Amino acid sequence: MNWMDIVSLLRIALHAMVPITLTAVGEIVGETAGLFNIGLEGILLIGAFAGALGAEVGGPWVGFLVGLGVGAAIGLLFSVMATYWKGTQMVIGIGINLFAMGFVAFGLIQLGAPGFHAVAPAAQLTKWRTPMGAMSPVILLALVAPFVIHWFIKRTRAGLMLKAAGETPEAADVAGINVNRTRLLASTFGGALAGIAGAYMSVAWIGSVTKEISAGRGFIALATVVFSGLNPLLALLGGFIFGFFQGLAEWVKTLPSKPIPFQFVSMLPYIVTLLVVSGAIGRVRFPKALGEPYKRE
Amino acid sequence: MTENPARESRLLRGVHRTVTGLHPALESVVAAIVGLLIGAVLMYIWGFDPWKAYWALLRGAYGGSYEWASSLARGTPLILTALTFSICVRAGMFNIGAEGQMMIGAMAAVCVALFKAPVGLHLVIGLVFAAVAGALWSVVPAILKVSRGVSEVISTIMFNWIGRWLALYLAIYVIVDPMRAEKTLTVPVTARFPILVRGTDLSASIFLAVGVALVMYFLLWHTTLGYEVRAAGLNPTAARYGGIRSKRTMIVSFLLGGVTAGLAGATIAMGLPPSYAIFGGGGLPELTNLGFDGMAVAMVGRNHPIGILVAGVFFGGLNAGGRVMQFYGSNPVPLEMIRVVMGAIVLAMAIPELIRLFPAIKRQGDKLFAALRRGRDPRSKEGSA
């Protein structure tokens, strides 16, 4: 492994980190308030698709806005169903995933080519030239967002309200906090971030939309949330680890000597997550009311 | 009710019980209709004719014996993966891991190609392989949950991915067809499910799916083990009071779920013509999403084995009919619409008591019931007088 290999590995890792970290950080906000959204995978998919369409209409930034809007809308739908309608969060999430898989595949066919749509170069976000090679500016967002969210949860009263709504909704209620509305806002925000992450994949990173573009990143983000124990800064680290292993897998694939099948490299992040999660239980604690709708007696 | 239990009122109560007993099924039907309607709206927005499309779908799904055969064939693995999900829901847990367990099971089933055995026995060996492999893949998350408190949702999702990569590795490097690198070894004729309807995909694996569903029904509702699983799922504290060990029921339900998921993989490897092999090169296309679609089947089937059989036929029909729909007419609706409909149905199922959102229907029902009662009561008084 020479110097150039390390740089390109790092570059791939940073790019792969972005969607996972953004999605995970958004989900951290949602889970802090007590909502467990297993439908992130679907939001990523639809975000990528809608973002690409938006970008082709009005340029990359419009693409991001559309991704944000669609993600927020799905996050809102999720939370309305999960709070006011008392739906089972797991089932809603599964429904969102199925719906998104079908919807994006269907939409891609309507755009012409089944399963694949290249985003017009003009609609793609220009990458910055850096000493490390071409880097997407969105990486900066992924690097900054965890710190902002961390600060938000730790330092603002809104963050306290989120935590209270997820941990002890009864106490939050006594303190005059509208639990359902708090959860609604948190989930909408989380959906918006996942939508941005989706738009990033099509508009600023891969440059195309496929029906498998999310490739399980929504689930990886969920695992990252577990790994992080709801700490956004650790989610940044987790996202980077996943990105790193993804880069490593890509890199091993290109090695002529094939020291280890790349499937095993691809497996590593999940195994690492399982080990970390199994070891971390007891240390890491999730909100007591996570996944439970709140009803006043 | 404290009133005189005359025969008429008993009859009335019987009718009432039947209607309320059908309530869950009714909810599934309402959810299916809501899902189909959402699909229709989307089709309309995208410029398709939804009614034509649904007509084609209906005919493609249940229009004749060929169509029925392919619907049942599509439904077979879904019934099995749906059972995986629903057994664990009955035990109070979310097992998202059918996808990975099913893939590992399929790979284990392919291993029968490595040796020779007589017809029948060869098939059974393959099924045992698949069942054991699925169960092993399933029991680890269960043990992690019982011993370390790891959420089964997270661990089964992780196991899905590890399982998928492991299956890909096995398909590409270990049990690969030496002639054709893109696929696994072909399951030999001695270990295949016989085809039931010539020219279709329908193999005897449908009997396996139905049989397993019936066994699961019997197990859950007619054995003490099933009784314990359901009690622990519905009220863990009461189960503990009743001397039921909930850790045991958790592990048992995951093992059973792994078995059915493994068998689902086997029905593909050993029962899907023409290849009787798994294509590792294309990323396991014939297996991908069977586990996730199974969850939709389980929900519409109300997590009841018999309901799952019906839902399996419905979803199998959607898939089979969708294949016809995508070639029908001048502006055919792509097959992918089917999954949109599935997603919408699951979303509709997620809302508890969706039916409650249709108060008008309920009011009519209540009125009818009240009218029946008014009509009955005076006569019952006459009879007793």
Next chain:
Amino acid sequence: MNENAGPEARRGADGYLLRAEGITKIYSDGTVALKKATLEIHSHEIIGLLGENGAGKTTLTKILSGLLPPTHGRVVSPRGPVRFANPREALDFGIGMVHQHFALVGTFTTTENVALSHEKPFSLIRLAKTRERLEALMEESGLRVPLDVPVEKLAVGEQQRVEILKVLSRDVRLLILDEPTSVLTPLEVDELFALLRKLKEKGTSVILITHKLKEVQSITDRIVVLRRGEMVGDVRTAEATTERLAQLMVGKTLEGEPTAFELSAEQLPRALSASRKKEFSGEGILHVVDLVARGNTGEVTVNGVTFDVHGGEIFGIAGVEGNGQSELVECLTGLRVPVSGSATIRGTNILGKDPRQIYRLGVAHVPEDRWRLGLVLPFTLAENAILGVHRWEEFQGPFGILRRGKVYQHVRQLMDRFDIQATGPNAPAKSLSGGNQQKLIVGRELAKDPAIVVASQPTRGLDIGAAKYIRDLLIEMRDNGRAILLVSADLDEVLALADQLAIMYEGRFMTSCRPDTLNREQIGMLMGGVACKEVA
């Protein structure tokens, strides 16, 4: 209205802080928790709200603090009627309540918990400022708590101080404390009372909910007694005697006339004290020595209990709920592992065994919480009828197959024998009325042919008929030579049934004697923690 109204109540309209007028509360399930309660609160006073479980004390204060709306009646301040939509509005008005189950976020520190109910939604948390204010408040009030430790790591007494600080930091004019002393050590109680006196001097009024006679007498200015939703007394503490309070609380007015709520002859079980056995010839069945157990939050709730229950005897444990009865029962039925001590059934140790093993030794358990423990509500009647006995040979055939026929036969017998009204064996348990649910549980347990029945609150929430029926069954079992351990917060029930009576208070038995050796006053005092020798 209220003839017992204290002198302050007549002091004039302008002298009060808050007045509850004719408050009636009917819960959605039809329970009448409060009947036309009227209470006037003045500044500079500590009011003791005294009563048994279910007397309506907590309901009244929840209405005052904005957590519940009254069904009828209103709350009036000198500036007119007030209506609080939620606790925060009540706090803004100056009424703060410390609930029995604390409304604290466990993972938050003290400072964060206080900040939560203070700041504007989109402000930064000024923890430093909150901290400063808290430190000043701690200095002033003498309530010391660690500020930077998650409150769940604090002892219960400390958590209570956090709750009080949270309320005090809002400059309340009325502080309501719901059973505050039940989680405190005697020293902590003294500290709390010192604080309350200090608050009173500064003009804050206090409502203290309690069932402890001694405490209420030592600190309050005025005592309001509630009994089954009705105000039965409003007396100046200086004029109240322990005996009189005990009488008011447990059901005799000063004049000695029986209240409407005492069990009338028809309500009492058919086998009354006449058939009560004087001597216990039955064999010793349950033998408990020095049992010590901790509650869910880690504090010692059963503190060295020793007793024996014989065949043909009803051993009744009375006392206000939360004094360790639940934990004691859980230890004896395998649902809780005790800290120390021993318990045997006919010489076989039962501690630390799981429920299934204990049932095999001949224990039947009627649990206090029907819905959480006793029944799997979505299950059918038939399925519930075999909970705990489902693995018996009678019901389990080869390969673990459930013998449906036998199960139906069994449930039909139960329905006949125990008069369970239901549409059939396949009716879901949740469709049954409370009385029939309880009959199902009692029937199931009695059908085990047990050597001992552990019955915890067996008639709670039942109508008179169902309650009587279940009491009759317990007596029938006793007369058949079984041992019965009856735990009930319903004093009348225990007095009517028990051959041997123990009164539990703070994890200990205050006394263990024949019920007819004590009069009601003495029992009331024992329930309130006043020891026997003091009574005499």
